[in-house]
Amino acid sequence: MRVVTHSGTFHADDVFASAILRAALGEFDFIRTRDQETIASADIVFDVGGVYDPSTGRYDHHMRDLPRREDGTPYSSVGLVWRDYGRNALERFVPGIEEGALDAVWQDIDTGIILSIDLADNGISSASPGHLALLIETFNPTWDSKQTYDEAFTEASELASGILQRAGRQAYAEAKAMAFVLGAARGGxxxxxxxxxxxxxxxxxxxxxxxxxxxxxxxxxxxxxxxxxxxxxxxxxxxxxxxxxxxxxxxxxxxxxxxxxxxxxxxxxxxxxxxxxxxxxxxxxxxxxxxxxxxxxxxxx
Structure with a gap:
């Protein structure tokens, strides 16, 4: 399987999207490029290509008629990828997660980390100093760095993966706690x-x-x-x-x-x-x- 996103400067949405896909799909051929032929031949393309069509694995959001959530909030690439691949990714981020808790944990992360990145990437809300989106952007190489953008992207994606693992485990623990407390209350x-x-x-x-x-x-x-x-x-x-x-x-x-x-x-x-x-x-x-x-x-x- 070949997965493609754009080359050069990266942001939180494409970094987190790559971490989600890696967890959901396992190993695949990952390419960062703007070459149109490579993009056209890929199995999954996100944050580049000018096409939004989940049926063909296209998850760009840089168009006038961009994809939106039910409440009208625009998606970024991570919101789209999380929507379609997040539940599968959670099975790797949170080993042993119970099927009954999957939707609750997915929702918790979607309305927290994922939505926050969507809003910042689309300029709906400003990213204040310390915002996750800005922290990820600090991984981009400086003008005098010898590190390549692809190397820096890999480091940023590893951090994103760790954040999603921790967030998933926290949300799962909270979901289990909620069930436990409700059971204690009803049986008291x-x-x-x-x-x-x-x-x-x-x-x-x-x-x-x-x-x-x-x-x-x-x-x-x-x-x-x-x-x-x-x-x-x-x-x-x-x-x-x-x-x-x-x-x-x-x-x-x-x-x-x-x-x-x-x-x-x-x-x-x-x-x-x-x-x-x-x-x-x-x-x-x-x-x-x-x-x-x-x-x-x-x-x-």
Missing amino acids: KSPQVIVLDRKLPWEKAVFEGGLTDALFVIYPNEDSTAWYCRTIPPEPNSFGQRLTLPEAWRGLQEEAFSKAAGIPDGVFCHPGGFICGARSQASVIELAERAIAAGSQADAV
């Missing part, structure tokens, strides 16, 4: 308290999984020597709480906190009232239940 004793037997990301499950009744999340620290009762904010990235821990607990530690909260093994309650801890799961569940009861009493007054 109370819809107001989510009890987890390990520490993992829970926010996405709460806000995207419709857990509107949940007030507290219970989970252990990394070595299970302590357990935490964490309040849930009203919306993502908020510093507020759906239900704040009782005022009488806040800022107390160890014996003082244990006495105020009525448990034998309290560790602390943060002065901000958003998290408290104890040495056993049973105690932090009791803390959540007492906080809910206290909140109900306050509402009734």
